[in-house]
Amino acid sequence: MIPARYEASRFPGKLMKDLNGKSVILRTYEAAKNTALFDEVYVVTDDDRIFSEITKHGGQAIKSKTEHECGSDRIAEAVQDMDVDIVVNVQGDEPFIDKDSLAKLLLVFREDDAASIDLASLKSPMLQSEEITNDNNVKVITNKNNFAMYFSRFPVPYPRNTDAKITYYKHIGIYAFRKQALTDFYNLPMLSLEAAEKIEAIRFLEYGKNIKMVETEMQTIGIDSPEDLEKAKKILKD
Helix, strand or coil: CEEECCCCCCCCCHHHCEECCEEHHHHHHHHHHHCCCCCCCCEEECCHHHHHHHHCCCCCEEECCCCCCCHHHHHHHHHCCCCCCEEEEECCCCCCCCHHHHHHHHHHHHCCCHHHCCEEEEEEEECCHHHHHCCCCCEEEECCCCEEEEEECCCCCCCCCCCCCCCEEEEEEEEEEEHHHHHHHHHCCCCHHHHHHCCCHHHHHHCCCCEEEEECCCCCCCCCCHHHHHHHHHHHHC
């Protein structure tokens, strides 16, 4: 499921921007479809332009019935009457989807600790200081078993001890949910930490859900700004 909202606060209309001949949202949809990992792929949107963009190119789209604060809410509404076990949320502004990383993400639901996992997501190491300090990049810290402890736009952990060897991880906005976890999320109100950071994954932590993080070397280009769009264009040309 690919949640797609037209009025993005930081870069309005970004999903319909041209990315070397195709819109950002169409490239994301096609990339998800081309992994061949999923029984079905849908774009879920509140916008007629995005709905039309997908359907006119032969894709599947669902129109949201109500307004939603975040992508997970939008997806939860769309799947509530579907007979599904695992629902994968691919962000609409992530056109560079890596099949191997998605396969690793889905594999956690077959491992020994699968029963304790409510949802899973991806993290990738950040090596450049400008990446770490960029508040568009959500950082995640995990425990020794790779379950998420917290997400923040601030560089966490704070390096008070500069001799400590710390790897900063970027949260890649791709999730695999058990349907029940997604339904619970939809029915639970936003609390203060999520409201402050504007990071929907925090809601799961605030309500005691377990998020398994899977490390990947995949370096995605999320389209959060006009500058990101130009980077993505150069990558496609290469």
